[in-house]
Amino acid sequence: MTWIKLILLVGLVIVVRFYVRSPRSTLRDRLIVIPLALLLAAAVIYPELTSGVADLVGVGRGVDLAFYLGFLLIYFIVGMLRTQLTEQERKITSLVRELALLRASAPGPGSQSRVPEVEDAPSHDRSGTDNE
């Protein structure tokens, strides 16, 4: 067994363990991930197997096929993350808005309005200190 095979197999085991142990993974996910991992492990140990598949779909070598599929997978993941990010942003927006509306200050009869409380993030200037 060559070093690269060892590295890939160890990496695969770590990723799978990480995934299966994560509280968010469901049984259904595991039923997909574990067989997939076994297939990948087989491909690492016997790379010739992938060449057969590559031949079948018209790609020169098995490694090339894995490369192409890997790219597709990465784009897919990026797309998924973007969708989640957009959703996250939407939630944050409604949260920040709700907070702003709750803490709104109207001008008083004496015309001085109170500064609504804002819990600043650590990087922000503390409100009330006029330092510029």
Add this chain to the structure above:
Amino acid sequence: MSSWSSTYIIIPAFNEGLVLADVIDELSATWPDAAVVVVDDGSTDDTAEIASSRPVHLLRHVTNLGQGAALKTGLDYAIARGADILVTFDGDGQHKADDVARVREPVAVDGYDVAFGTRFADVNPEGIGLIRRLTLKFGMWFTRLFLRLPVTDTNNGLRALTARAAKQIRIEQNRMSHALEIIYEVKRLKLSWTEVPVRIRYTNYSRGKGQSSLAGLDILADLWGSRR
């Protein structure tokens, strides 16, 4: 007919500490009966302090969301307080307080749902750069072509809306694309609209705060992505 007391002027402000005092003071001196709403969009300067020492409604985003989001927060607030007419007004000092009456009138008196301020109505605005000019023209032609709405200035922050119109308009673009989004919504909801010439002060400050012309492309991309 709506009175000035139910007119709300909404100012989205992000780090406008240098000019916000003048903007607010000019507005309250010119329109003492109108309510001024400042939405501090997570500023890290003294924007909130400046606003709080003046007779305005102050809303604060705990983190920066973008001008579209700030505008929406201000509109929601004003509607909840029973506003009849809502005027949006940029916080960087590029608008003139007098012009509030010009965009308000078609909505308050003539029964339009929305009135957009335009800087291109008659003469060329003073102090505007060539690139900026071309970008805005491009925005205009794009809007005409794709939305079939003959607005002449797609990125003017000064506009007036009735409460009815403001309630229906969805602003989901947090960033600058909301300007086009509002135009899109006017089209979608078949609201009646008109344009009113307003003057823009192109100062070095407002130029610096404004978006670069390339950002126009981002805006198109944002809208394109969200509407498909």
